[in-house]
Amino acid sequence: MLHLVDNKLSFSSIAIAGIGGAGCNMVQRHRHGVLYRVQMQVQHLAVNTDRSAIVRIQGMPAILLNADASGVEAVMPWLAQCKALYLLAGLGGYAGSTATPALARRARDAGLHTVAVMGMPCDWEGRRRRTTALxxxxxxxxxxxxxxxxxxxxxxxxxxxxxxxxEFIKGINSWLLRELDARMAL
Structure with a gap:
C-alpha cells in the first residue's frame, strides 16, 4: 500500500529524489546545505520502502513505496512541473536497487532530464549485493x-x-553530494 507522508504538493523546475536508506540520508543532508546556496527552486523528495525510515523524514515530502518497491508512479505528481530529476541512491540495498531503475524509467518516459548519482557497495559486502547493484x-x-x-x-x-x-559512510555520502552539486552546477 502506498502512502504520501506529506500531502502538500509544491512545484519546482528541479527535483532531487533520495531513494532507499542511503539516498534518504543524503537528500536530507543536501536539503539543509542547499537552501542557502541556490537561487532556483529545488524540490527534495525522500523515497523508501521502509516505513520507520520514512516516518523520520522531516521538512520534505516522504513517499513510502510498497514492500516490493512498486508504486513509483506515486512520485510522479511531485515531478509534474519539473524539467530535471536527480536521483541519489546507494545500490545494493533493496529500495535503492529496485526503485532507482523504475523511477529513472518513469522520469525518462515523462520527458524529464534524468541524472543518477549512485553509490556501489564494497566487495566485502558480498557477491549478492554487488550483483544486485550491477x-x-x-x-x-x-x-x-x-x-x-x-x-x-x-x-x-x-x-x-x-x-x-x-567515517566510510560520511566519506561516500560527501563524495556523492559533491558530484550531485557539480552536475547541478551549483
Whole structure:
C-alpha cells in the first residue's frame, strides 16, 4: 500500500529524489546545505520502502513505496512541473536497487532530464549485493541521461584501513553530494 507522508504538493523546475536508506540520508543532508546556496527552486523528495525510515523524514515530502518497491508512479505528481530529476541512491540495498531503475524509467518516459548519482557497495559486502547493484546500474544507465557512480572500494581506499564505518559512510555520502552539486552546477 502506498502512502504520501506529506500531502502538500509544491512545484519546482528541479527535483532531487533520495531513494532507499542511503539516498534518504543524503537528500536530507543536501536539503539543509542547499537552501542557502541556490537561487532556483529545488524540490527534495525522500523515497523508501521502509516505513520507520520514512516516518523520520522531516521538512520534505516522504513517499513510502510498497514492500516490493512498486508504486513509483506515486512520485510522479511531485515531478509534474519539473524539467530535471536527480536521483541519489546507494545500490545494493533493496529500495535503492529496485526503485532507482523504475523511477529513472518513469522520469525518462515523462520527458524529464534524468541524472543518477549512485553509490556501489564494497566487495566485502558480498557477491549478492554487488550483483544486485550491477543489475540496477545497468538498468539505470538505460534510462538516465547521465549516471555517476562512486565505488565503495574507492572510498575505503582513500580513507585507509583505520577508517571506521561511520567515517566510510560520511566519506561516500560527501563524495556523492559533491558530484550531485557539480552536475547541478551549483
Amino acid at each position: 543489475r540496477a546500474l545497468e538498468s539505470v544507465r538505460e534510462h538516465a541521461a547521465e549516471t555517476f557512480v562512486v565505488h565503495g572500494d574507492a572510498v575505503a581506499e582513500r580513507l585507509g584501513e583505520g577508517a571506521s564505518i561511520g
